[in-house]
Amino acid sequence: MNAAATTHTNCLRCGRTLRNPTPDGYGPKCRTKVRKAAVDLADYKAHQVTSARELIEDGAIIPLRSVVFIAVSTDGTETYRTAPTACTCKAGLKGSRCYHQLAARMLLAA
Template sequence: MNAAAATHHTNCLRCGRTLTSAKSMAAGYGPRCARHIRTAQVDLTDYKPHQVQSARELIEDGAIVPLRSVIFITVSTDGTETYRTAPTACTCKAGLKGTRCYHQLAARLLLAA
């Protein structure tokens, strides 16, 4: 859990529909969109299991929010910083070094959903 989890969303981040349950508001996704995201097929061969786990937690915490087209705003684990994340680039420390970070993976999962 991180600071972003305290944010409550009123509309689904994926389809824009009004969210009704507390669980959906905390996650930022309605049940149908959450299922799409959980089952999204992405090539994970470049990622370690803990990165996949972190990417899913980022999504479940509502800590990755679409900005425009393939660009997302992601929140750092301690909730103090935000990054701009695309499927192949990110402004976090790892991303700037050219490393594939879990933010990028989360963006890929959301775009594949």
């Protein structure tokens, strides 16, 4: 029996075993909840909203603790600790809102 066929991953949101692992790490029901999550987007620019959604869909943001996440940079060379109100990226360290924070908000809203 192939070892790869017996390897399972768990949903990053609910922890259930995924029968068909996906790049974003979410099961179909949790993915729908994340996409439909109601988050106030008024303080974010359109490109930040797009980048946050891509970050989630690519599985480039994973939970570390209850409200703390690890997010991968756009070019994939760095990782940042992010939460809904703070981030260790350049924009976050300056006190600006970044798309990493928005992605964390979206995941927590689901």
